[in-house]
Amino acid sequence: MDLTGKVAIVTGSGRGLGLAYAQRLATHGAAVVVNDVDEAVAKAAVDTITEAGGRAVAEVVPVGTSEAAQALVDRAVAEYGRLDILVNNAGILRDTTLWKMTDEQFDAVITTHLRGTFTATRAASIKLREQGEGGRIICIGSPTGQVGNFGQTNYAAAKAGIVGMVRTWAMELARAQITVNAVVPVAATAMTETVPFLKPYIDALRAGEPLPAFARQELGFGTPEDAAGLVAFLASDAAAGITGQAVGIGGDRLALWSHPSEIVVEFADGTGWSADAIADVWADTFAPSAQTVGQQLPEPPR
Secondary structure, X not given: OOOOOOEEEEOOOOOHHHHHHHHHHHHOOOEEEEEEOOHHHHHHHHHXXXXXXXXXXXXXXXXXXXXXXXXXXXXXXXXXXXXXXXXXXXXXXXXXXXXXXXXXXXXXXXXXXHHHHHHHHHHHHHHHHHHOOOEEEEEEOOHHHHHOOOOEHHHHHHHHHHHHHHHHHHHHOHHHOEEEEEEEEOEOOOOOOOOHHHHHHHHHHHOOOOOOHHHHHHOOOEOHHHHHHHHHHHHOHHHOOOXXXXXXXXXXXEEEOOOOOOOOOOOOOOOOOXXXXXXXXXXXXXXXXXXXXXXXXOOOOO
16 A cells, blocks of 8 residues: 555544544655644644654644635645645534534534535545546545434534535546545544443553454444554555445444445336325335334443
């Protein structure tokens, strides 16, 4: 996975998963524009990369606006002369139930995750198309965007929207040889430390203890570093033929998510479907295939 000569932007890369992505890309030879809203955090992230022999600079800006997106692209070009890879990772949480969620809580998450991914990808795609040498765009999804999660209306909407945009962009940018994929990670970060069923495993990691196989395999849960290899792979020439996919990663688990598709189909006899006719067929034909919501997690070993 030689990324020598490649230039990457990783949004929200001051800590957690974003930092792991930036560090791994640099390890494989890419020059990286680190992004965070906290200058000290961004500088510390750059230091970890450069002290390990990599190349990195920091661009301190909150993603979401077109101006922020252009600043990231401009910084990459000014420092390194080009752009090859964009990793849309920046995100925040404002969790609460639907009836308690404020407009501000909804808008903040949508702006950072969804609009931030859109504006950064738009700015990057313009530059990549101008260069005419292809490129890699990697957007970060979440299991919440795939199946939903209690108390995360805003986050679920944003992450589902990101995967929808990925599928569209994969078609629109194919002629320019720009691949667009979504990574769906599960790892110990500030975003997962409040999840009750993950707390024992996060506590174990903080104590320096290895995670059990159940966590790493059945739950697909691990460290941010466990998820970084997938980003490096999708950024490489080895992934030139992969686009429009949502790929899960966490602990020892690697998985390809399906696109939504019809699973049961019935046809009316030329008259369309009345409510009564639907009621007549639903219980026997459709109900057995109705989909679950939320993550269906296995019970831990006793």
